[in-house]
Structures are given as C-alpha cells and as structure tokens.
Amino acid sequence: MARVAADAIFSKKGADIVLLDVAGQFFLSDVFVIATGTSRPHVQALTEYVEERLAEVYDTKPLRVEGKTEAEWVLIDYGDIIVHLFQPAPRDFYSLERLWGDSTRLRWEEPVNTEG
Numbered sequence: 001m002a003r004v005a006a007d008a009i010f011s012k013k014g015a016d017i018v019l020l021d022v023a024g025q026f027f028l029s030d031v032f033v034i035a036t037g038t039s040r041p042h043v044q045a046l047t048e049y050v051e052e053r054l055a056e057v058y059d060t061k062p063l064r065v066e067g068k069t070e071a072e073w074v075l076i077d078y079g080d081i082i083v084h085l086f087q088p089a090p091r092d093f094y095s096l097e098r099l100w101g102d103s104t105r106l107r108w109e110e111p112v113n114t115e116g
Contacts, residue, residue, distance in 0.1 A: 005081065014046050047065065071085075
C-alpha cells in the first residue's frame with residue numbers, strides 16, 4: 001500500500017519520496033510515506049491522487065485527512081500507513097526523517113515508465 005502511494009506521488013511529480021518503517025516505534029501505524037510538493041495546489045493534487053489510487057487498488061478510504069485546505073503539511077491516515085505531503089519549508093522545519101531517525105528506510109525505487 002505504501003509503495004502504491006509512493007508511485008502515485010511520483011507520477012504526479014512529487015519529490016524526495018521516503019518510506020519509513022515505524023512499526024516498532026509508533027503504535028498507530030507501520031509505515032510513513034513522506035514526500036514534497038512544490039506549492040499548495042501541487043500538494044492538494046498529490047493528496048487527491050493518492051486517495052484516488054488507493055481507492056482504485058485497495059478499495060479503501062483514509063480514516064482521516066488533515067491539512068488539505070492549507071496544504072503546507074497534509075496527513076492522510078490509512079491506519080497501517082500514514083502519508084505525509086509537505087511543501088518544502090514545512091518539510092525542512094518538521095524534518096520527520098530526522099525525528100524518526102531510528103526507523104528503517106524501506107526500499108522504494110522510481111517506477112520505470114513503459115509508456116512510449
């Protein structure tokens with residue numbers, strides 16, 4: 001599920017995508033997907049596309065979505081995974097990768113575009 005979310009973010013030009021395994025450190029979720037959008041409309045578009053793709057693939061809706069209106073930091077909570085979408089300045093400020101520095105980074109590679 002986290003990889004599908006990451007692929008969706010990548011396909012809409014989200015940047016600096018990181019997947020963190022927080023299962024041993026955070027009892028509410030297993031994986032954080034963290035990424036950056038370039039602006040408020042971009043972060044909102046990323047949010048909508050993640051929701052759309054996970055609904056298509058897993059027939060699921062988020063438990064909650066926070067921050068979508070301001071779109072400086074959007075949190076999309078699916079229980080097992082939480083997607084964090086940031087604009088650049090808030091991502092640098094909150095630095096979740098540093099805060100959860102003891103977490104293992106999960107392997108994710110940019111999908112290969114097979115469309116010609």
